[in-house]
Amino acid sequence: MSLRPLRTLVAIARKGSFAAAAEHLGLTQAAVSLQIKGLEEELGVELFDRSGRRPRLNAAGRVALERAEEILALYEELKVRLSPEGGLPGSMVLGVIPSALTGPVPRALAALKTRYPQIQVRIRSGISDALAPRVEDGELDAAFISEPPYAIPPHCEWRPYDEEPFYVVGPPGMAGSDDAAWFRELPFVRFDKTAWTGAMVQGQIMARGIRPRDVIEVDSIEAVLSLVAEGLGVAVVPFNRARLAVASERFSVLPFGDPQLKRRIGLYERRRHPGRAVTDFLLEELRGICSI
Numbered sequence: 001m002s003l004r005p006l007r008t009l010v011a012i013a014r015k016g017s018f019a020a021a022a023e024h025l026g027l028t029q030a031a032v033s034l035q036i037k038g039l040e041e042e043l044g045v046e047l048f049d050r051s052g053r054r055p056r057l058n059a060a061g062r063v064a065l066e067r068a069e070e071i072l073a074l075y076e077e078l079k080v081r082l083s084p085e086g087g088l089p090g091s092m093v094l095g096v097i098p099s100a101l102t103g104p105v106p107r108a109l110a111a112l113k114t115r116y117p118q119i120q121v122r123i124r125s126g127i128s129d130a131l132a133p134r135v136e137d138g139e140l141d142a143a144f145i146s147e148p149p150y151a152i153p154p155h156c157e158w159r160p161y162d163e164e165p166f167y168v169v170g171p172p173g174m175a176g177s178d179d180a181a182w183f184r185e186l187p188f189v190r191f192d193k194t195a196w197t198g199a200m201v202q203g204q205i206m207a208r209g210i211r212p213r214d215v216i217e218v219d220s221i222e223a224v225l226s227l228v229a230e231g232l233g234v235a236v237v238p239f240n241r242a243r244l245a246v247a248s249e250r251f252s253v254l255p256f257g258d259p260q261l262k263r264r265i266g267l268y269e270r271r272r273h274p275g276r277a278v279t280d281f282l283l284e285e286l287r288g289i290c291s292i
Contacts (some may be wrong), residue, residue, distance in 0.1 A: 073272030095131035095143030142269035160266035166237035174252035187233035188212030
């Protein structure tokens with residue numbers, strides 16, 4: 001059996017359709033259909049329910065998908081183990097949320113460079129909700145993101161290493177210890193409420209009955225802080241210890257919520273991938289730095 005139809009099956013499942021898989025793989029839709037037909041003939045079962053507008057994996061297809069992912073992961077591991085580098089990938093692509101880049105991740109990457117100088121690491125920065133699908137699709141080897149708010153796919157896992165408490169952040173000189181009062185005093189500069197972090201904050205604000213007098217919505221935490229720095233409003237932002245120390249010098253800061261709202265940060269990766277030894281090393285370094 002060739003690995004090509006297995007890769008095609010995985011692509012269809014992850015991209016949601018034959019057409020999207022064809023575009024992802026650089027094939028025609030007809031070629032994708034032929035590969036799947038050949039796979040079905042070789043296995044002796046149909047893998048898709050074709051009764052609807054769009055073919056969907058049936059029970060046999062879901063079993064085949066699970067095994068296909070395992071076979072492809074084992075093949076990638078085999079290639080790495082047989083490489084001259086002795087079982088380690090030559091390069092890795094890691095996703096990192098901006099707050100982690102200004103926190104412990106650079107120290108962990110420096111330790112990795114000392115331990116494994118032959119490995120080239122490329123960084124892709126982005127918000128958690130954008131990085132997670134790229135890990136699931138295999139575009140990233142792993143990503144440092146906040147905890148996913150949905151059921152993690154069986155072929156992936158998320159392992160924590162730190163917590164980031166949320167704070168109400170206002171311009172310098174704001175008085176009082178009632179975080180709700182700050183929302184009545186100035187407009188609310190909100191991070192996109194459709195993003196994971198923005199949704200957490202919005203849920204708490206609604207649960208507590210806080211009614212901001214006005215709302216400014218942006219799609220970047222750094223943009224949020226820039227507007228607050230200019231006195232245009234208050235915001236709710238998660239901070240790791242390093243960022244909190246810097247923010248406390250620039251802004252008025254109060255814990256948000258009682259108990260204080262927190263998000264967990266961790267490593268998101270596929271359960272099987274060639275760089276697992278590397279991500280295990282990074283995770284242990286990060287846990288040591290963050291002392292969890």
